[in-house]
Amino acid sequence: xxxxxxxxxxxxxxxxxxxxxxxxxxxxxxxxxxxxxxxxxxxxxxxxxxxxxxxxxxxxxxxxxxxxxxxxxxxxxxxxxxxxxxxxxxxxxxxxxxxxxxxxxxxxxxxxxxxxxxxxxxxxxxxxxxxxxxxxxxxxxxxxxxxxxxxxxxxxxxxxxxxxxxxxxxxxxxxxxxxxxxxxxxxxxxxxxxxxxxxxxxxxxxxxxxxxxxxxxxxxxxx
Amino acid sequence: xxxxxxxxxxxxxxxxxxxxxxxxxxxxxxxxxxxxxxxxxxxxxxxxxxxxxxxxxxxxxxxxxxxxxxxxxxxxxxxxxxxxxxxxxxxxxxxxxxxxxxxxxxxxxxxxxxxxxxxxxxxxxxxxxxxxxxxxxxxxxxxxxxxxxxxxxxxxxxxxxxxxxxxxxxxxxxxxxxxxxxxxxxxxxxxxxxxxxxxxxxxxxxxxxxx
Numbered sequence: 001x002x003x004x005x006x007x008x009x010x011x012x013x014x015x016x017x018x019x020x021x022x023x024x025x026x027x028x029x030x031x032x033x034x035x036x037x038x039x040x041x042x043x044x045x046x047x048x049x050x051x052x053x054x055x056x057x058x059x060x061x062x063x064x065x066x067x068x069x070x071x072x073x074x075x076x077x078x079x080x081x082x083x084x085x086x087x088x089x090x091x092x093x094x095x096x097x098x099x100x101x102x103x104x105x106x107x108x109x110x111x112x113x114x115x116x117x118x119x120x121x122x123x124x125x126x127x128x129x130x131x132x133x134x135x136x137x138x139x140x141x142x143x144x145x146x147x148x149x150x151x152x153x154x155x156x157x158x159x160x161x162x163x164x165x166x167x168x169x170x171x172x173x174x175x176x177x178x179x180x181x182x183x184x185x186x187x188x189x190x191x192x193x194x195x196x197x198x199x200x201x202x203x204x205x206x207x208x209x210x211x212x213x214x215x216x217x218x219x220x221x222x223x
Numbered sequence: 224x225x226x227x228x229x230x231x232x233x234x235x236x237x238x239x240x241x242x243x244x245x246x247x248x249x250x251x252x253x254x255x256x257x258x259x260x261x262x263x264x265x266x267x268x269x270x271x272x273x274x275x276x277x278x279x280x281x282x283x284x285x286x287x288x289x290x291x292x293x294x295x296x297x298x299x300x301x302x303x304x305x306x307x308x309x310x311x312x313x314x315x316x317x318x319x320x321x322x323x324x325x326x327x328x329x330x331x332x333x334x335x336x337x338x339x340x341x342x343x344x345x346x347x348x349x350x351x352x353x354x355x356x357x358x359x360x361x362x363x364x365x366x367x368x369x370x371x372x373x374x375x376x377x378x379x380x381x382x383x384x385x386x387x388x389x390x391x392x393x394x395x396x397x398x399x400x401x402x403x404x405x406x407x408x409x410x411x412x413x414x415x416x417x418x419x420x421x422x423x424x425x426x427x428x429x430x431x432x433x434x
Contacts, residue, residue, distance in 0.1 A: 077303070
């Protein structure tokens with residue numbers, strides 16, 4: 001089973017890295033969102049530093065969801081999903097591997113550049129590192145929850161908005177714990193460790209549970 | 224190995240496509256489903272592949288792998304080519320070989336592509352190929368992993384005469400090796416096959432769902 005899973009991961013990775021694959025779209029969207037914030041909020045350095053973790057988290061949330069609506073739709077449109085359903089891999093593993101490839105190709109670069117973008121928000125070194133750590137712990141949950149939405153809207157031509165409506169409420173706990181852990185570093189009220197561990201727990205729970213939900217949704221929608 | 228259908232019935236969108244359909248396909252046999260548009264040819268293939276639930280009846284593959292579902296022992300080539308335009312023909316086949324349980328090693332798919340006369344385009348992105356060439360790459364998928372049952376929906380669409388006879392040879396080899404083929408086509412398949420007449424579709428243009 002490792003070899004089929006590896007073949008699928010490699011294919012998703014290659015598609016994402018090719019021109020038009022969309023791996024860099026998330027990072028570019030992230031950059032745009034973070035860049036316009038100081039223009040909207042004004043040049044108040046203290047305010048920016050205080051809001052920095054929240055801005056970075058909201059930008060990461062939206063950037064992650066941006067590319068996810070096509071997660072299964074491309075394969076559904078060109079018939080690949082039919083073949084994948086009858087492949088050597090269970091559909092749950094297909095979902096998990098596609099999510100892993102999506103996360104590695106489009107969300108991981110975003111996390112890597114997030115400290116750089118945090119500088120634009122006048123954040124210090126320690127908060128920057130901790131925001132990156134919370135993103136690393138929390139974004140897998142966003143990808144997995146997004147996959148459920150992508151699976152539910154796989155047969156809809158313009159499912160992107162519906163997917164966001166379905167998924168964003170479920171992403172709120174991730175956002176709450178992510179921002180509270182991140183802002184602990186920059187003088188927030190709560191300690192860092194407790195919300196961070198909650199964030200890790202949500203991610204692990206999503207990784208374990210979401211593939212079953214998404215696979216069930218795909219099976220149901222296709223009938 | 225023998226695929227048997229016992230009084231199967233199929234519905235799409237509340238419309239009964241056919242009912243009480245029974246047939247047998249043995250090893251080395253080809254069956255061609257014929258009928259007007261909307262008669263349910265494609266739906267029959269999709270039901271055998273496990274994509275659509277049967278309303279009645281049963282499908283049994285005797286002598287197959289008891290662990291695997293019917294769809295997992297079948298190759299299904301439908302209207303869509305299931306190819307990624309951004310990847311090269313070789314990368315597409317390497318991927319299918321990997322996930323369909325074939326030989327995933329680099330270059331193991333080359334004979335399959337060569338068999339369909341496309342070895343020279345292995346390194347071109349699929350979106351740069353013509354419709355007929357894309358179709359042949361999709362058909363090469365049948366050869367990268369061995370599965371006994373081939374479900375072919377209009378397999379020769381966009382193929383020129385030379386490619387059609389090439390593919391007929393591929394199908395003949397599959398049958399001689401004890402494989403099964405069920406096809407839905409309006410054009411002659413190119414191999415000896417029994418025909419399965421599906422009833423006239425109730426709807427004409429406008430009311431018939433895409434078959």
